[in-house]
Amino acid sequence: MRVAVIVFPGSNCELDTVHALRLLGAEPDLVFHRETDLSGADGIVLPGGFAHGDYLRTGAIARFSPVMAEVERHAAAGTPVLGICNGFQILTEAGLLPGALVANRDLRFICRPIHVRVESTDSILTRNAEVGRVLRIPLNSYEGNFVLDPSALEALNDRDGVLLRYSDSTGNVGDGSNPNGSTNSIAGTTNAAGNVAGLMPHPERAVEEILGSSDGRVLLESFVSSMEAIPA
């Protein structure tokens, strides 16, 4: 299964994403943002980093990179598309996922392992997990605070579009376990079709025990297995 890992100027998690996907048996290719043809890709990942310096607003310039029209076309055709951290920000900016990511509640960068609870398994990111499962995965962002207006939030909840919520280690969700002030503790979402997903934490940083956790595997394995299930 071939995965296109998109490289924008300023991306920095692309090599880590490639490393993790290879460990899980996928065949990732780095694709520069000026490319306009993703026809060989069974899946697409927008990795973490600071695309185009995150100038103006996170993802605001990246969504106009030449490759994005092709990403949107694939998303509409049902190809699994995953945005991690900055990739999630770009997907919301491109309108492929609802909401927006703004500065953390405490106005400080946060890099530490946090816990998320799986809320829905109806997506390319969570299909191999179980609802209620708690995962320990690193968070690494300044603009990780997910915001959404109340009516859109209701719609998102109604269609089971919230995939992950920040929680404590036993799965309790509340202000005390919400690291960045995200609305409803939301850490990851999907689109209505379930083929486009985004999350702020970095599952690719949690695929080997030697680095502290392998809880990210189930998410990336979901993504890889979804490419087999959903024909490109």
Place this chain on the structure above:
Amino acid sequence: MTEPAHRLLGMTDDEYESVITILDRTPATAELAMYSVMWSEHCSYKSSRGLLGRFRSNYPWVVLGPGENAGVVDLGDGWLAALRIESHNHPSFVEPYQGAATGVGGILRDIFTMGARPVAVWDPLRFGPLSDAHNRYLFSGVVSGIAGYGNAVGVPTLGGEVEFADRFSGNPLVNVMALGLLKEEQLVTRAAGNAGDVAILLGSSTGRDGIGGASILASASFDEDSGVKRPSVQVGDPFEEKKLIEACLELYDRGLLAAIQDLGAAGISCATSESASAGGMGMDVDLDAVHLRESDMTAGEILMSESQERMLAIVEPDNVEAVLAVAEKWEVGVSEIGTITDGDLLRVFQGGEEIASIPAASLSDDAPLYDRPARRPEDLDEIWADAPPLPDHVNLPDVLLELLDDPALGDRSWISEQYDHMLFLQTVVEPGHDGSLLRIKGTSKGLAVSTDGDSLRCFLDPRRGAKRLIYESALNVAVTGAAPYAVVDNLNFGNPEKPEIMWQFIETVDGMADACEHLNVPVVGGNVSFYNETDGVDIYPAPVVGMLGFADPMPENPPRLDRAEEGMEIWLVGPESGDDFAASAYSRVLLDHLGGRPEAVDPTVALAVVAHAARLAPNVPVLHDVSAGGLAVAIAEICIRSGIGAALDDMAWELLLDEAPIRFIAVTPVGTDLGIGNVPIRWLGVMGGNRIAFGRHSSVPLDESTRVWREAIPRRMVG
């Protein structure tokens, strides 16, 4: 009466006379500007270079030693590591966010200039007490500047260390160490190749920021007017740097460059002259070709500008087109600004006219060299006689809580959690331990790094203090699972024109050089930062050590502070003391006292303890260096991090709080063979329960200790 031009540029009358002798004429304006920057203390090391030869670097595994952009060591199987340490002290005081940010940017260029991908950064920091609002502003600004730049440029920051002391209020210290990895065949040189090769300036446009940063900011002391120096601070753009890194790494991969040199202090003047003179060549430079941020810049401004994120590539004519295409791909600014020539002249042109023509090597090789007078401080014996006034008895629980509440001893994750310390999937032991441990993916190799400074002890006895730093740093990498392999040092001192400061400097250099030789560790690079003085007050002497440790194979399950379990045994490995309180955390925090003389280290014992720690590391769950706060704080850290209490045997309070050097704690499952041989060992107690108990009579709850420790920095940063 107006001041002569050379004095306004920070140059002495004698130095000006030397320029006239070299050129056999009066220098033109642009020439004077170039000499003034290149001969500044910051660029020329004119007060220190005569002494730095004390450091030994000729060991078999050293590929490049001091004097290069970065030291390079051989890790076997074709792998090399490049390392360097730098300071950005004065810019960070004037403008903390940008000062710290550009410090990170600058050192990364030193690393990727060598052909290496920068893989990690550490930041040793020193500030005045956090009770002062301005110090909090500096601390917070510096940390967010490091985070803002390092995270965005995509190089993880694996920690560092921090000290708070009054003498840093007027002059904080912001040091930065960086590590890069490369394969042998990727190593590149800065020496210009052949006549006709093209000098290509890559990266940001050249602007008026940072003009004279090296001479005006870094090489002079501060006074109350220092705010007007703000325009001398450069402004960083991590996105430009990130693109520049990727573009350069692609240029190296494709073999398109003959040589490359980064632009740091003294900008184009420095890069062109160093590149030409390193290759024994000359260079013609056309300032009209330089891509500028402002169109009306003078020649002096263009030559001296310290605009960030720029590199000077030397390219054979046939490869120029390909280089321009790579620059275009990564959206990196580019201009062909010069040509390599036969001979030794650096000639600079503007508007078709020659505005400078000087021997390229004279800017570096003919820089002044000062043998500054040194004098032992007159009050030193008095200071040594003034030992800390110890009480007969202390309340250990209260003392421990006070120590854990100290911002230099408490939880420092307020700092390290602002840094991306996980990028590249290499961080096996993260910030918050004695050292950090990185794996080299695809190999069995690992690198441990510790940065250490101890300015109060170095103030009391610079020679002993410096030796202890080296040994402590070595022990820190050993308990992290690696053997000491190479050192870089950042020597932060006051005004070298004062003989007492020069004495501190010489004592420090001698002490460090001795300790490194005893440990058999090369010094592969360093930096000297003088004039850390504000309103006549010098900082405490603050040498900072960056120790690289190497392990092959790397321990698969290295020691960590959070691996202690109920019932495990607690051992002290290394010599006991009980009376080493000079510059200890107890004296500083509880007695507010600075005096006495720190103990010396027996080098034979040090070597044995360090080697033993490295041998134990693959098989022992917890190893922890005993340093500031003594045994009590070291054990409390293990308890807090592992979430489990400890019951310690009855022992004199002095044993728990003194800071005798070169000792570590081992926490082991019952029956573990510590295989001690000639290294002293002592039983301390056992892990368990929810209190830290000192014998049968006093104890402190673990949850209270944890809360106090966690809040040490955050509670001070509110408001």
